[in-house]
Amino acid sequence: MISNIVRTRFAPSPTGYLHVGGLRTALYNYLFAKRNNGKFILRIEDTDRARYVEGAIENLISTLKWAGLYFDEGPGVEGEFAPYLQSERLNIYKEHAEHLIKEKKAYYCFCSQERLNELREKQQKEGLQPKYDKHCLGLSKDEVEKKLADNERHVIRLNVQPGENIIVDDVIRGRVEFNSDVVDDQVLIKSDGYPTYHLANVVDDHLMKITHVIRGEEWLSSTPKHILLYDFFDWEKPVFAHLPLLLNPDRSKLSKRQGDVAVEDYRAKGYLKEALINFVALLGWTAGDDKEFYYLNELKEKFSLERVNKAGAVFNVEKLNWLNAEHLRKKENSEILILLKEELSGSKYKNQNYTDEYLLKVIEAMKERVIFVKDYLEKSPYFFETPGEYDESVAAKRWKDNSPELMKKLVEKFQKLENPVKEDYENTLKETAAELEVENGDLIHPLRLAVSGIGAGPGVFDIVDILGKEESIKRINKAIELIPQSSTIKS
Numbered sequence: 001m002i003s004n005i006v007r008t009r010f011a012p013s014p015t016g017y018l019h020v021g022g023l024r025t026a027l028y029n030y031l032f033a034k035r036n037n038g039k040f041i042l043r044i045e046d047t048d049r050a051r052y053v054e055g056a057i058e059n060l061i062s063t064l065k066w067a068g069l070y071f072d073e074g075p076g077v078e079g080e081f082a083p084y085l086q087s088e089r090l091n092i093y094k095e096h097a098e099h100l101i102k103e104k105k106a107y108y109c110f111c112s113q114e115r116l117n118e119l120r121e122k123q124q125k126e127g128l129q130p131k132y133d134k135h136c137l138g139l140s141k142d143e144v145e146k147k148l149a150d151n152e153r154h155v156i157r158l159n160v161q162p163g164e165n166i167i168v169d170d171v172i173r174g175r176v177e178f179n180s181d182v183v184d185d186q187v188l189i190k191s192d193g194y195p196t197y198h199l200a201n202v203v204d205d206h207l208m209k210i211t212h213v214i215r216g217e218e219w220l221s222s223t224p225k226h227i228l229l230y231d232f233f234d235w236e237k238p239v240f241a242h243l244p245l246l247l248n249p250d251r252s253k254l255s256k257r258q259g260d261v262a263v264e265d266y267r268a269k270g271y272l273k274e275a276l277i278n279f280v281a282l283l284g285w286t287a288g289d290d291k292e293f294y295y296l297n298e299l300k301e302k303f304s305l306e307r308v309n310k311a312g313a314v315f316n317v318e319k320l321n322w323l324n325a326e327h328l329r330k331k332e333n334s335e336i337l338i339l340l341k342e343e344l345s346g347s348k349y350k351n352q353n354y355t356d357e358y359l360l361k362v363i364e365a366m367k368e369r370v371i372f373v374k375d376y377l378e379k380s381p382y383f384f385e386t387p388g389e390y391d392e393s394v395a396a397k398r399w400k401d402n403s404p405e406l407m408k409k410l411v412e413k414f415q416k417l418e419n420p421v422k423e424d425y426e427n428t429l430k431e432t433a434a435e436l437e438v439e440n441g442d443l444i445h446p447l448r449l450a451v452s453g454i455g456a457g458p459g460v461f462d463i464v465d466i467l468g469k470e471e472s473i474k475r476i477n478k479a480i481e482l483i484p485q486s487s488t489i490k491s
């Protein structure tokens with residue numbers, strides 16, 4: 001064992017946003033470290049200058065923190081192995097590449113892009129796998145020194161020995177074998193002096209004492225190169241765990257074209273971090289029972305790499321929605337109140353003052369009917385504004401010729417109530433129906449339409465009680481004026 005303390009890392013490249021697959025990788029690394037009382041490290045792999053995006057690092061860090069995945073070491077949380085930005089470690093990679101050159105495990109290559117293109121074309125024509133032909137390995141020591149002294153453009157390449165069997169022992173995928181014949185003499189240091197992913201990744205995993213490399217399956221094909229590097233440096237290898245691919249429901253690879261892939265898009269849509277974390281935790285892992293609802297703290301207790309599947313994991317938005325509704329419902333009303341106020345402050349209702357007492361009643365009435373916090377506004381706008389329009393199909397069905405008259409009678413009765421509670425409205429309506437010899441429904445349905453403008457929602461007496469006597473009466477009177485007789489409504 002490299003270290004008896006488990007150390008995992010999330011090693012994103014700052015190319016823009018955090019992908020949901022990246023969030024899963026970060027989460028599994030975090031959970032595995034926490035489950036084993038270890039450390040979770042954030043390392044920024046920013047050596048590909050062409051792909052660097054301004055602000056991407058800050059965005060990555062704030063998204064991880066939003067999700068609750070706090071790292072023990074990383075940019076801004078400097079630890080023993082700082083710096084954690086690869087662009088600040090260039091000398092380290094250079095020294096390591098030079099060490100490999102001395103050991104003849106790597107060599108300088110001065111080939112022009114033109115020659116490399118020609119070589120590739122020729123190999124392709126011959127049906128061979130495109131691979132560097134070790135041309136520069138044949139240069140003499142003097143030739144190399146002269147070219148270096150002349151500042152000739154060069155890279156450093158890995159000297160892969162053909163005909164070897166390279167074994168990757170993966171916790172999730174088992175034993176995977178590669179033949180070194182298919183491994184190219186990978187560039188380790190590019191002509192701009194920056195290391196490639198392979199060199200920087202292996203050097204840092206070793207120096208940062210990473211014990212478990214947990215990453216997406218797309219990196220499995222790079223692992224033989226990494227294994228060679230570990231062997232060339234004579235370093236102990238970490239444990240490898242390659243996580244299953246994320247798939248669209250049609251089992252194609254999860255892509256931007258079929259939907260959102262950025263964590264920030266889900267955040268902007270109103271998904272709760274608890275739901276998103278719960279959802280990505282299940283993309284490839286189960287505890288082995290039917291339980292699907294988890295908080296981060298429970299996951300920390302339960303997670304194990306042995307229970308990660310190798311089959312691709314389907315990204316099912318309906319399940320995410322279900323989890324969002326569940327997590328929202330399980331929150332204390334006082335917590336939902338904070339979220340609802342935030343939502344209101346960003347909405348067209350921002351200048352209206354609602355009391356906490358009022359909002360808490362709305363929350364209680366709608367709790368079982370919402371998926372997102374914004375649904376409180378979208379599904380029950382009538383708690384925030386007097387309806388100006390009435391659902392036509394509901395009106396056609398429910399607003400009968402005698403409805404205006406029945407509603408007038410109900411208004412008269414409601415007027416007489418003093419400090420009514422919900423049951424008072426209900427009893428009054430039933431008494432009125434009995435008196436007028438009509439069904440309760442003949443009053444209930446028009447009443448719902450009048451106070452809410454629509455035909456569905458919580459119990460109508462809850463709505464009336466929340467709105468209060470004056471507001472409800474005002475709304476019934478307005479509806480009597482505005483809703484045409486059923487005979488004139490087209491359905």
Ligand code: GLU
Binds near residue numbers: 012
């Ligand atoms: N920088 C790589 C990425 O962007 C890291 C892959 C790995 O974890 O080794 O995902």
